[in-house]
Amino acid sequence: LGAVTALVGSIEYLTGGSQLHRHGLNDPAVLLGPHSGDHAKLLPVATRRGTKVLHLSRIAAAGTLLLPTGRRVRMVAGGHLAASTRLVMRLEARGLDGSDEAALLVHSSTATARVADDPAVGDAALWFLALQSGLSYLSAGVAKLASPTWTGGEALVGIFRTQAYGHGGLWRYLEARPALARRATRAVVVGELVLPLMLLRRHRLARPYVALATLFHAANGFAMGLGRFTMAFAGMYPAVLYISSPRTDERSDLVPRAAAALVLGGVAGSLATAALDHRRVARGRPGQRRHVTAHGSTLTFQVDGAGRRDGNAAEDGPLIVLEAGLGGTADHWATVRDGLVRRGFEVLSYNRAGYRPSTRSPGTRPDLHRLRDDLVDLVGAAAGTRAVVLVGHSLGGHLVVSAADRLDPRPLGVVTLDASHPAQWDRLATSLALGGRALAITESSLRLGLGAGLEMPWEVLQADPSVRPRLRATHRAASTWSAVRWEVDAMLRAPRMAPPPIDHLLAMTASGTAQAEPTQLDADRQLAALGRHVLVDGCSHLGLLLQPAAAATVAAEIAAYVGERRRDSADGAGPADGAEPADGLAP
Amino acid sequence: MTRWSSSGLRRGWRLAAPLGLAGWLAATTLAQHPIRSFDRIRVLRGRRPPLPDWRFFAPEPGRWDDHVLVRVVEADGTASAWREVRQFQPRRWTHAVYFPEHRQEKALIDATDQLMRRLVGPPAEIGHTQEYQLLRGYVEGVVRRDHADALPAGFQFLLARDAGHDDGGAMTLRLLSRLEDIQRPEAEPPRRSGSLVRATDRRAPGGAGHQAVGPPRRAWRRRAGRAG
Numbered sequence: 001l002g003a004v005t006a007l008v009g010s011i012e013y014l015t016g017g018s019q020l021h022r023h024g025l026n027d028p029a030v031l032l033g034p035h036s037g038d039h040a041k042l043l044p045v046a047t048r049r050g051t052k053v054l055h056l057s058r059i060a061a062a063g064t065l066l067l068p069t070g071r072r073v074r075m076v077a078g079g080h081l082a083a084s085t086r087l088v089m090r091l092e093a094r095g096l097d098g099s100d101e102a103a104l105l106v107h108s109s110t111a112t113a114r115v116a117d118d119p120a121v122g123d124a125a126l127w128f129l130a131l132q133s134g135l136s137y138l139s140a141g142v143a144k145l146a147s148p149t150w151t152g153g154e155a156l157v158g159i160f161r162t163q164a165y166g167h168g169g170l171w172r173y174l175e176a177r178p179a180l181a182r183r184a185t186r187a188v189v190v191g192e193l194v195l196p197l198m199l200l201r202r203h204r205l206a207r208p209y210v211a212l213a214t215l216f217h218a219a220n221g222f223a224m225g226l227g228r229f230t231m232a233f234a235g236m237y238p239a240v241l242y243i244s245s246p247r248t249d250e251r252s253d254l255v256p257r258a259a260a261a262l263v264l265g266g267v268a269g270s271l272a273t274a275a276l277d278h279r280r281v282a283r284g285r286p287g288q289r290r291h292v293t294a295h296g297s298t299l300t301f302q303v304d305g306a307g308r309r310d311g312n313a314a315e316d317g318p319l320i321v322l323e324a325g326l327g328g329t330a331d332h333w334a335t336v337r338d339g340l341v342r343r344g345f346e347v348l349s350y351n352r353a354g355y356r357p358s359t360r361s362p363g364t365r366p367d368l369h370r371l372r373d374d375l376v377d378l379v380g381a382a383a384g385t386r387a388v389v390l391v392g393h394s395l396g397g398h399l400v401v402s403a404a405d406r407l408d409p410r411p412l413g414v415v416t417l418d419a420s421h422p423a424q425w426d427r428l429a430t431s432l433a434l435g436g437r438a439l440a441i442t443e444s445s446l447r448l449g450l451g452a453g454l455e456m457p458w459e460v461l462q463a464d465p466s467v468r469p470r471l472r473a474t475h476r477a478a479s480t481w482s483a484v485r486w487e488v489d490a491m492l493r494a495p496r497m498a499p500p501p502i503d504h505l506l507a508m509t510a511s512g513t514a515q516a517e518p519t520q521l522d523a524d525r526q527l528a529a530l531g532r533h534v535l536v537d538g539c540s541h542l543g544l545l546l547q548p549a550a551a552a553t554v555a556a557e558i559a560a561y562v563g564e565r566r567r568d569s570a571d572g573a574g575p576a577d578g579a580e581p582a583d584g585l586a587p
Numbered sequence: 588m589t590r591w592s593s594s595g596l597r598r599g600w601r602l603a604a605p606l607g608l609a610g611w612l613a614a615t616t617l618a619q620h621p622i623r624s625f626d627r628i629r630v631l632r633g634r635r636p637p638l639p640d641w642r643f644f645a646p647e648p649g650r651w652d653d654h655v656l657v658r659v660v661e662a663d664g665t666a667s668a669w670r671e672v673r674q675f676q677p678r679r680w681t682h683a684v685y686f687p688e689h690r691q692e693k694a695l696i697d698a699t700d701q702l703m704r705r706l707v708g709p710p711a712e713i714g715h716t717q718e719y720q721l722l723r724g725y726v727e728g729v730v731r732r733d734h735a736d737a738l739p740a741g742f743q744f745l746l747a748r749d750a751g752h753d754d755g756g757a758m759t760l761r762l763l764s765r766l767e768d769i770q771r772p773e774a775e776p777p778r779r780s781g782s783l784v785r786a787t788d789r790r791a792p793g794g795a796g797h798q799a800v801g802p803p804r805r806a807w808r809r810r811a812g813r814a815g
Contacts, residue, residue: 008685017690017691022724023724023727023731024694024724029724092694094698095693109608112607113604124609128611132612132639136641137641139641143621144645147646149648149650159644161650162651162652171751222682225676225682259612437646442622442624445625453617454624455625455626458708510710512707515706
């Protein structure tokens with residue numbers, strides 16, 4: 001069956017399926033350019049002629065395996081299919097699907113078994129394939145549980161509606177019968193979850209497993225054009241039938257035991273990482289202080305550059321207060337903060353309630369007013385009557401704008417970086433309608449200690465090395481995602497209204513944000529209608545704080561802005577004079 | 588039994604092969620988290636180990652079709668109507684066993700998906716990225732094939748999304764390319780004009796706010812003839 005898959009696959013490539021040519025979607029001239037890395041080693045076969053020879057050789061190897069030949073010949077043919085499948089997958093990266101992955105497993109494991117005429121290795125290969133078969137359905141079913149589109153019963157109609165994977169007739173049929181469509185969608189999920197469970201009773205249910213799975217793939221082949229899947233996955237079923245036979249003393253069951261041990265080892269390693277992360281996050285920064293707000297939030301904060309003060313606040317410059325965005329903490333400001341401190345400014349940074357070690361009182365209903373009030377409370381306690389400049393990133397931008405008219409005295413200046421805006425919140429609401437469950441699953445997974453598997457935003461990898469470990473730990477901490485969920489909930493409850501422009505406001509937009517979300521640029525320009533707008537080149541939304549060059553630019557812009565505001569203030573304009581109430585939160 | 592099979596190599600293989608397969612299986616298991624942010628294991632030191640992704644159509648299934656459309660631009664600035672570079676094949680029963688066109692369809696889906704993802708990656712001049720260049724080259728190939736007798740001066744392409752068989756569904760414009768020159772071997776370095784436009788609202792190409800290439804701007808045709 002694996003040989004038939006390879007045979008058909010290579011014929012498809014030779015009859016127009018390949019994109020490995022000039023003006024193809026896997027054009028070697030583009031892929032093997034100066035930044036191609038190890039792809040360059042593949043250059044000899046990345047030609048039309050090389051590809052033709054490669055696929056003809058695969059057809060020959062597949063044909064050999066379909067004929068009654070000796071073990072050595074089969075070993076060579078099978079080995080060639082395994083190696084060339086991997087090669088084709090690297091060369092034709094655009095256009096691959098799950099059938100190619102299944103074929104790679106079949107060819108690789110059977111080639112491994114053929115290297116030595118050893119029953120133990122054969123058993124290992126068959127166990128490997130059988131368990132991969134069960135895992136394929138289990139993973140597909142579990143992943144579908146994460147989506148309301150599947151559990152709500154809308155997925156099949158949506159998929160069949162497409163021309164790429166759908167079927168016009170079936171779509172129209174199901175579209176007219178929503179109850180049937182919902183049942184069919186849920187049946188797919190249940191079926192994918194039940195199939196692997198049948199392997200637990202494989203001695204009796206292996207054949208029904210094979211029959212049902214084959215039927216499932218055949219239906220997909222007809223309706224979705226995924227015929228290659230039928231053959232590729234059927235290549236694993238002989239292994240399922242083999243492991244379902246009664247166990248004998250000769251059969252080696254090393255693979256399932258070793259794989260289970262390795263998975264448990266991986267989870268244990270992740271748990272250890274989670275424990276270290278928890279310690280690092282709970283400990284916070286050295287020298288931090290605490291403030292309990294009127295809402296009962298315990299905020300940890302730190303004032304840097306304080307050594308320069310002589311205690312006479314009236315003669316000091318303003319206190320610059322940094323407010324992070326969704327998922328952000330005081331550590332995210334490290335580079336900007338250092339840039340400001342080096343210029344002689346005194347800077348306050350803190351973790352909002354919920355971002356450890358800051359905490360909020362238990363059972364607090366999600367409400368952005370509380371975050372704003374906490375900020376006002378903290379600034380009042382830390383600055384007193386001293387002039388302050390509020391700086392906020394993303395959601396923090398919205399909060400500082402909202403807090404500006406609540407401070408007494410009014411802030412000397414307000415700076416926003418990619419500030420959250422109403423259109424963004426509308427998109428958030430739309431996306432959460434589809435993927436809102438993802439936040440809860442992420443938090444739960446982190447509580448289970450699976451944080452080691454979580455990808456880091458690329459910006460974190462570029463951040464100041466002194467805070468990088470804490471940034472990683474913060475991103476992998478369940479408490480962070482709990483706080484994110486609370487704040488997202490609060491954002492969705494808040495009224496959608498744009499704050500009015502504030503006099504002298506400085507708004508900065510990341511060029512990456514402007515490119516990906518042009519509405520951000522419009523919103524920032526509107527926000528800075530009575531002030532100044534700056535586009536920061538070469539950085540992303542998070543990169544405004546974490547990319548060293550961008551963060552240095554941000555610090556320089558803030559420093560220049562504070563200088564201007566102090567001069568204006570000395571000339572008699574007064575801090576944020578004329579600012580209208582800017583509460584985008586007030587009902 | 589071969590000579591080597593009775594040696595130490597045979598014993599080593601007897602242990603190494605099952606352990607290697609067990610490791611592959613364990614890594615595959617750990618790479619199936621329902622939320623794809625937990626896919627860190629799929630990229631190790633910049634390389635992608637061959638770990639199958641069994642999360643088919645999950646968690647969110649694709650419920651829209653992505654389309655690539657192109658219009659050619661003559662030297663005097665006149666632009667043709669938008670045409671789809673490749674249309675999806677109507678489903679036939681033979682696709683259950685043999686479907687070479689699906690490779691091309693899937694490659695185009697992957698290429699457009701990667702380009703859109705690149706927009707939210709590390710900032711770069713998107714026109715210089717590999718993802719853009721691949722798609723640009725593909726579209727140029729289509730233009731060259733369709734206008735082999737008289738090549739136009741340039742072309743422009745756009746990415747759009749619709750609801751497939753649901754003809755009443757609105758079209759969403761996702762990305763409008765800059766104006767691209769047809770590359771000629773003896774030509775000077777390509778002269779490009781305009782810039783990329785990212786659209787997030789639902790509107791037909793050619794509407795307000797989009798890059799003007801030159802008259803005449805013809806009506807949008809959703810079922811334009813296949814050009815590839």
